[in-house]
Amino acid sequence: MTDLPGIVITGASGRMGRMLIQTVLASGKARLAGCVERPGHAWIGRDVGEAMGGAPAGVSVTDDPLAAFARAQAVIDFTAPAATVEFAALAAQARAVHVIGTTGMEPEHLAKIKAAARHAVIVRAGNMSLGVNLLVQLTKKVAAALDADWDVEVVEAHHRMKVDAPSGTALMLGQAAAEGRGVALDAVADRGRDGITGARSRGHIGFSAIRGGDIVGEHDVIFAADGERVILRHIATDRAIFARGALRAALWGQRQKPGEYDMIDVLGL
Numbered sequence: 001m002t003d004l005p006g007i008v009i010t011g012a013s014g015r016m017g018r019m020l021i022q023t024v025l026a027s028g029k030a031r032l033a034g035c036v037e038r039p040g041h042a043w044i045g046r047d048v049g050e051a052m053g054g055a056p057a058g059v060s061v062t063d064d065p066l067a068a069f070a071r072a073q074a075v076i077d078f079t080a081p082a083a084t085v086e087f088a089a090l091a092a093q094a095r096a097v098h099v100i101g102t103t104g105m106e107p108e109h110l111a112k113i114k115a116a117a118r119h120a121v122i123v124r125a126g127n128m129s130l131g132v133n134l135l136v137q138l139t140k141k142v143a144a145a146l147d148a149d150w151d152v153e154v155v156e157a158h159h160r161m162k163v164d165a166p167s168g169t170a171l172m173l174g175q176a177a178a179e180g181r182g183v184a185l186d187a188v189a190d191r192g193r194d195g196i197t198g199a200r201s202r203g204h205i206g207f208s209a210i211r212g213g214d215i216v217g218e219h220d221v222i223f224a225a226d227g228e229r230v231i232l233r234h235i236a237t238d239r240a241i242f243a244r245g246a247l248r249a250a251l252w253g254q255r256q257k258p259g260e261y262d263m264i265d266v267l268g269l
């Protein structure tokens with residue numbers, strides 16, 4: 001046992017879970033304090049290092065999140081909305097920082113997370129990478145500088161297994177454009193065009209989603225006017241960027257008061 005903050009990874013066998021475990025184990029800044037998977041999962045009871053096909057890590061995968069959270073200082077959670085809501089209440093009970101990367105949240109999920117943040121530090125972002133959070137700030141600036149003669153379209157591409165659309169990142173970018181323009185995103189978002197849609201509404205923010213292959217994550221914010229276009233782009237080629245950001249958030253969260261934060265707060269952008 002060391003003095004390093006202990007971190008629990010939920011959704012341990014997932015694409016992000018595996019990346020997070022490797023990132024924590026290699027970091028030298030935190031220790032892996034637990035790994036959680038859903039009840040009935042084949043990894044339950046196994047050493048997580050061996051389950052991932054490598055050397056033993058000395059941590060068994062459990063389906064008892066509260067017991068794991070009680071032994072940790074932070075929980076990093078990239079799972080699914082219903083699981084994340086449950087983990088938010090349990091992390092608050094255990095007084096552990098909860099870093100949430102899960103996307104596809106509905107308003108009822110967000111309300112429960114907000115309630116949990118009255119008692120615990122929660123850092124939540126649809127994208128934990130430095131590059132995307134910088135792009136969020138750039139999008140807000142460009143949107144504030146250009147009027148509604150410039151149509152805003154957010155185009156995103158992800159791997160074939162992604163279950164939610166638009167991506168959490170696309171919604172962050174759309175939100176940034178709406179804030180830059182001083183409008184509510186809900187009032188201007190065009191999220192699904194099909195058939196005879198009619199001409200584009202002035203001032204609306206459109207979203208398009210591509211799904212295929214092993215694309216890690218690509219986002220364009222297009223500002224299109226008559227005769228010219230400005231395109232802001234981020235391309236992710238390695239999930240390590242999300243895991244590094246999440247670990248940074250977990251360490252940053254140790255010094256904060258209860259509340260809900262995002263990666264702009266963590267990165268000081």
Ligand SMILES: NC(=O)c1ccc[n+]([C@@H]2O[C@H](COP(=O)([O-])OP(=O)(O)OC[C@H]3O[C@@H](n4cnc5c(N)ncnc54)[C@H](O)[C@@H]3O)[C@@H](O)[C@H]2O)c1
Binds near residue numbers: 010016102103104129
């Ligand atoms: N914020 C970011 O930077 C960022 C980056 C990548 C992915 N994501 C999001 O993270 C989430 C996971 O993505 P992924 O590609 O790793 O998905 P995945 O399907 O590969 O992994 C999800 C894991 O969660 C586990 N899980 C589900 N319910 C559970 C429960 N009740 N208890 C314990 N484990 C449970 C599943 O068994 C699975 O192993 C998605 O919402 C995705 O959009 C966010």
Ligand SMILES: O=C(O)C1=N[C@H](C(=O)O)CCC1
Binds near residue numbers: 158
């Ligand atoms: O692979 C995913 O799923 C990703 N989800 C996040 C999103 O919805 O924006 C971040 C990029 C990868």
